[in-house]
Amino acid sequence: MSNKKNIVCVSNTTWEGFYTKSTVQLVSLLAKSNNLLFVEYPFTIKDLIFTLMGKGRAPVARMLGLKSRLVKKNSTFNTEVNHLVLPPLLPFAFFKNEKLYQFFLNLNSFFYARSIKRALRKLNMTKPVSVNAYNAIYGNALLNKIGEKLNIYYCYDGPDVRRYGDRAIVSDHSFAENVDGVITTSDFLAESMNHLNPQTKVVKNGVDFQVFNKSAKSSLRGAVKKKVGYIGSLDHRFDLETVEYTIQQLADYEFEFVGDLMNKKIHEVLAHYPNVTFLPPVKPHEVPDLLKDCDVGLIPYLCTEYTKNIYPLKINEYLSVGVPVVLTSFAHLPEFDGVANFTTTKEAFCEAIKSEIELDTEAKIKERIEYAKGTSWESRAVDFEKIIDGFLIESNKNN
Structure with missing residues (x-):
């Protein structure tokens, strides 16, 4: 790692x-x-009200200033990050009228920028590198508003047109054009943004290898009933038709879905099958022990304009534990050819699950783990900082 920098991450998570x-x-x-300031997801008054009603998870006390909005957080990597919660912003995405939409966006952005500048002054962080993490809606409105010396767009998905x-497309493209550099999580996403900003680089998603590898398989499961697992958000990306077909065909297999049930239809359709179990979401450190009890891990995403940009985090997590992975071919991920099983039809998806389980060996388990070892977050962070340093050098040349 290079000389210490001041970095502010304007996050959308x-x-x-x-x-x-x-x-x-x-x-x-x-x-x-580096000195890090992480700016929390911009919660609105609606989020605040829903949390007070018991339907949300917004940090109400900090949003309202009843507790400090700026605190220090300890990470799982034994580092310390400054963490800022914004005051509640006004919801505005629903406005059809463009003037009203822009008015409330600019009003929110004023309070957004003011809160960040106050935190930076308190932390004595001057001329920061601003890393906007998939927050392009606010990106242009915040550009050059917090005294930053460099602006980077960290884009890990396509435009959020659903919301x-x-x-979303206009903001995404405009922001990408105006920043000093773009970092994406997939080659496909980088190719789609190169024409917007020639300074577009790729840092793919990784895995907390040390944590996951502690629960790694060393041998095949001896259980008579095979377990097929999915861990992650159960949302609009989920290929329900393919999964239901597979559950019907593999009645002797146990299917376990662990995650936040965002799409209620998934539960409505699948819950009545006797070989299906739904479990609530778990903390990240609890995931490895769940995975090691699976004979195969699924990533059943629909093939859409939205999902083709995705580099799924869970693929490296499955592999780190030695679990075979079966996916739909929702994105172009050639780096996983030979180590994961991509399918194009529901019939092929079903057959792939059977073959991955029946043909699995201890040698294959070791191969998966060894592959995942090279995708650690530590190595990704080194790559990420090298790119930041490269952008800084390029920016200094142009100024």
Whole structure:
């Protein structure tokens, strides 16, 4: 790692939660040799009300200033990160009228920037590198508003059209054009953004290898009933048709789905099958022990414009424990050819599960683990910081 830098991460995710988040992992590791400020997901008044009603998880006391909005968080990598919660912002995505939409976006951005600048002053962090993590909606409005010397767009997904419609595409493209550099998590995403910003680099998702490898398989499961597992958010990406077909065909297999049930239809359709179990989401450190009891891990995403940008975090997590992986071919991920099983039909998906289990060996388990070892978050963070340093050098040349 290089000389210490001041880095502020304007995030579109929360620090805590049920699943591993690439932004949090990278920020935690960058904090080993840099001053880090992580700005929490921008919660709105609606989030605050829902939490008070018991339907949300917003940090209400800190949002309202009843507790300090700026605190220090200890990461799983034994580093310390400054963590900022914003005051509640106004919901505005629903406005159809463009003038109203822009008015409330700019109003929110004023309070957003003011909160960040106050935190930076308190921490004595000047001229920071600003890493905007998939928060392009606010990106342009915050650009050059916090005294930053460099702006980077960390883009780990396609535009969020489900929430913001075409405005998400406009914001995403405009922000990518205006920043000093873009870092994506997949080659496909990088290729789609190269024309917007020639300074586009790739740092793929990783895995907390040491944590997952502690629960790694060393031999095949001896259980008579085979277990097929899925751990992650059960949302709009889930290929329900393919999974239901597979459950019907493999009635002697046990299917276990662990995660936040965002799409209620998944439970409605699958829960009545006797070989299906749904479990609530678990903390990231609890995932490895669940995985080691599986004979195969699934990533059954729909093939859409949205999912083709994804480099799934869970693929390296499955492999770190030695579990074979069966996926739908939702994205172009050639680096996993030979180590994971990609399928294009529901029939092939079903057959792949059977063959991966029936043909699994201890040698294959070791191969998967060895592959995953090379995708650790530590190595990804080193790559990420090298790219930041390269952007800084390029920026200094142009100024």
